[in-house]
Amino acid sequence: MERSDEFNPPPANWLLRAYYTPVSDALRGHLSGRLDVRREIAAAELPKPVAGLIHTVVRRTRLWRREKSDVVRELIAHFADGLAAGRSAEQLVADFGPADQAAKLIRQAKRRNRPLYWQAWWYFSRGLLALIAAATLGYVVLAARFYLAAPDITRNYWHEINAPRRIAEDERAWPLYRAAIVKLGKEDSELLEKHPDARPGSKDWPELVAVAERHGESIALAREGAAKSHFGYLLGDPADGKTSAAWVFSAKAPRADDNPELISALLEGLQALRQLARLVAADAWRAAAAADGTVTLADLSALLSMSAQTFQPRATLVEQLVGYAIFTQATENVRSILADFPDVLSDSQLRDLAHEIAAWRRGAMPVDFAGERIMFDDVLQRVYTDDGRGDGRLTDRGLSLLPELLDFNNGMSEPVRWEKLLGPGLAAVVGSRRDNHELFNSHLDEMIALHQGPAWTWDHDAIDAANQRLYELFNSATGKVRYLFAGLMLPAIQPNFSNAELSVQRRDATEVAIALVLWHRKHGAWPQTLAELVPELLPAVGPDRFDGQPLRYVIRDGHPLVYSIGQDRDDDGGTAWGTPYMNYDRMSEASLMRLRNRGISPEGDWVLWPPPPGPAEPEPAE
Amino acid sequence: MRIERELMRGAGPVAVLKLLEGEPKYGYELVETLSKSSDGVLAMGQSTLYPLLYNLEAQGLVRAEWREAGSARPRKYYALTAKGKKRLAHDVEQWRAVERAMRRLGVLKPALGPAGG
Numbered sequence: 001m002e003r004s005d006e007f008n009p010p011p012a013n014w015l016l017r018a019y020y021t022p023v024s025d026a027l028r029g030h031l032s033g034r035l036d037v038r039r040e041i042a043a044a045e046l047p048k049p050v051a052g053l054i055h056t057v058v059r060r061t062r063l064w065r066r067e068k069s070d071v072v073r074e075l076i077a078h079f080a081d082g083l084a085a086g087r088s089a090e091q092l093v094a095d096f097g098p099a100d101q102a103a104k105l106i107r108q109a110k111r112r113n114r115p116l117y118w119q120a121w122w123y124f125s126r127g128l129l130a131l132i133a134a135a136t137l138g139y140v141v142l143a144a145r146f147y148l149a150a151p152d153i154t155r156n157y158w159h160e161i162n163a164p165r166r167i168a169e170d171e172r173a174w175p176l177y178r179a180a181i182v183k184l185g186k187e188d189s190e191l192l193e194k195h196p197d198a199r200p201g202s203k204d205w206p207e208l209v210a211v212a213e214r215h216g217e218s219i220a221l222a223r224e225g226a227a228k229s230h231f232g233y234l235l236g237d238p239a240d241g242k243t244s245a246a247w248v249f250s251a252k253a254p255r256a257d258d259n260p261e262l263i264s265a266l267l268e269g270l271q272a273l274r275q276l277a278r279l280v281a282a283d284a285w286r287a288a289a290a291a292d293g294t295v296t297l298a299d300l301s302a303l304l305s306m307s308a309q310t311f312q313p314r315a316t317l318v319e320q321l322v323g324y325a326i327f328t329q330a331t332e333n334v335r336s337i338l339a340d341f342p343d344v345l346s347d348s349q350l351r352d353l354a355h356e357i358a359a360w361r362r363g364a365m366p367v368d369f370a371g372e373r374i375m376f377d378d379v380l381q382r383v384y385t386d387d388g389r390g391d392g393r394l395t396d397r398g399l400s401l402l403p404e405l406l407d408f409n410n411g412m413s414e415p416v417r418w419e420k421l422l423g424p425g426l427a428a429v430v431g432s433r434r435d436n437h438e439l440f441n442s443h444l445d446e447m448i449a450l451h452q453g454p455a456w457t458w459d460h461d462a463i464d465a466a467n468q469r470l471y472e473l474f475n476s477a478t479g480k481v482r483y484l485f486a487g488l489m490l491p492a493i494q495p496n497f498s499n500a501e502l503s504v505q506r507r508d509a510t511e512v513a514i515a516l517v518l519w520h521r522k523h524g525a526w527p528q529t530l531a532e533l534v535p536e537l538l539p540a541v542g543p544d545r546f547d548g549q550p551l552r553y554v555i556r557d558g559h560p561l562v563y564s565i566g567q568d569r570d571d572d573g574g575t576a577w578g579t580p581y582m583n584y585d586r587m588s589e590a591s592l593m594r595l596r597n598r599g600i601s602p603e604g605d606w607v608l609w610p611p612p613p614g615p616a617e618p619e620p621a622e
Numbered sequence: 623m624r625i626e627r628e629l630m631r632g633a634g635p636v637a638v639l640k641l642l643e644g645e646p647k648y649g650y651e652l653v654e655t656l657s658k659s660s661d662g663v664l665a666m667g668q669s670t671l672y673p674l675l676y677n678l679e680a681q682g683l684v685r686a687e688w689r690e691a692g693s694a695r696p697r698k699y700y701a702l703t704a705k706g707k708k709r710l711a712h713d714v715e716q717w718r719a720v721e722r723a724m725r726r727l728g729v730l731k732p733a734l735g736p737a738g739g
Contacts, residue, residue, distance in 0.1 A: 071672075097667035097668060
């Protein structure tokens with residue numbers, strides 16, 4: 001039997017008495033102190049071993065004061081009866097059994113006598129504690145799995161993307177463009193960006209002409225680059241980092257050899273290429289205004305070639321968007337120059353230009369997501385472990401990429417700090433490497449399959465349903481987290497399908513515009529129908545991409561008008577949509593509905609030639 | 623002979639309820655009676671008896687009451703409640719069934735006559 005504490009009577013202290021007085025007694029003004037078990041034991045005048053045992057047992061029960069008092073009184077009576085029956089104190093203490101066991105059993109039994117609300121609270125709090133303990137334990141296990149896991153970065157996708165782009169140096173256009181951009185300089189580049197729509201006669205035009213005249217060397221380099229067979233733009237090329245044009249390239253441009261995250265490929269050179277294209281376009285207008293057909297053609301050809309070059313093997317989405325943007329700029333400039341300076345290009349120059357346009361990207365507009373798939377695979381290899389069978393789990397190092405990915409997707413630059421703390425928990429709910437890989441690629445495959453053929457044959461209901469499914473998935477509590485990484489990169493792909501089709505529309509409309517000018521020169525009048533242009537000037541009239549019918553054509557007030565029925569798919573007789581900046585580049589029914597729901601009515605036609613007055617045609621959506 | 627703890631866990635409450643079937647009893651009295659009436663077989667440590675009583679009280683099978691007994695110190699008396707009586711009857715029936723089964727198995731000797739057992 002374990003030793004009992006030595007029992008000492010309590011000191012006479014009114015504070016103690018007050019403390020051990022029940023409220024009911026206190027309210028009657030009586031400091032009874034009757035809940036003081038030590039006082040009670042002392043008053044019983046029991047032998048020391050017995051008093052010590054009672055005190056030890058009661059103290060260790062950790063019961064409420066009133067309960068202790070009750071137990072003390074009962075034990076006092078018990079031992080007093082034993083002593084009265086002639087038992088010795090030592091014998092009674094020995095018969096009583098272990099104090100700890102007694103205290104424990106008494107505590108448990110007495111608690112069962114407590115009120116229902118206390119029982120409920122007790123079981124609830126115990127359940128809660130058990131839950132917290134289990135959750136903590138589970139979290140510790142998750143944390144160990146999470147923090148001990150590391151991604152296995154085995155592939156250098158920079159090199160894989162660059163491999164088919166590596167060609168003989170003298171076949172690369174990019175080094176010439178780079179030199180042209182460096183010579184253009186920051187200030188004039190910004191000026192070009194500031195006045196993208198300046199035309200002869202407009203307020204800003206003299207300024208733009210001055211820029212074009214100052215940068216003859218850059219324009220010549222651009223034309224020289226455009227004549228090359230390949231773009232040869234390499235991601236993470238150390239040569240870009242070495243250039244003195246710090247305004248174009250970050251001081252610490254990532255290098256392919258270092259294999260950093262592929263999404264950190266800055267593609268700044270491509271953005272700068274847009275300004276170079278604007279310089280060449282300005283020069284085309286300058287030459288057209290000066291009736292210099294040769295230079296006008298050279299510049300327009302350079303723009304076409306430049307835009308085609310950007311669709312190099314494994315082009316990323318950004319590269320393709322730049323290509324579409326420059327192509328839009330090139331064809332819009334051709335149509336506008338033909339409208340404003342119909343005689344600047346000779347018949348043979350117009351025919352040459354028409355052939356170049358027809359041959360743009362060999363007449364095909366394949367939508368290529370090879371670069372995006374590689375980009376996503378690179379994200380996955382940095383975020384997840386690799387089990388060698390295409391699966392893996394989220395890692396701490398991988399999660400630290402999230403701010404960069406959010407920045408990539410939304411332009412959000414706020415650092416995300418919570419992921420450090422939530423990481424292990426997040427790792428338990430974020431989908432696996434395979435989950436994200438499969439969703440990303442299956443959605444791409446589905447969308448590619450749904451966008452086969454010309455736009456008017458697309459099943460818009462199926463496309464909208466697929467997009468809606470994805471939207472709902474990414475906006476559901478579980479889907480958003482499970483497909484965290486696919487969700488960051490997938491939404492950006494959709495505009496690419498429309499961009500390709502709308503580029504075909506621009507191409508076909510530009511061919512029609514050239515044919516109309518040639519017809520007018522020959523006949524001194526406009527044809528009554530576009531069919532008259534075939535086959536002498538056109539092999540066929542391109543279809544309206546919105547309904548598959550031939551492009552619309554009317555002669556109004558003696559002037560021709562070429563148009564597409566546009567997004568509303570109604571023929572409005574060539575009435576241009578009043579706000580040219582509204583987004584023509586969405587071809588799906590859902591996007592039309594979204595516009596209408598926002599109070600924007602895209603009623604009207606897409607006037608292709610001559611361009612309606614107002615700002616230039618919007619560039620492809622990104 | 624003292625019986626195994628597990629067996630005592632089943633027998634103890636029935637024994638206490640049975641002792642309380644007549645007059646109310648206080649703790650020490652129960653301890654003594656248990657020990658004497660069962661030849662020490664069902665003697666339980668006092669550290670076990672009081673928790674047992676508190677448990678029976680929590681289940682509503684017994685009722686406790688402090689009583690002054692003349693000049694003696696107050697004692698806490700335990701009495702069987704109606705619920706306790708029902709439980710006792712039920713438990714007794716169960717023990718009889720166990721006893722019968724034990725006899726059939728030969729664990730206990732067969733009863734000598736119809737009144738036996």
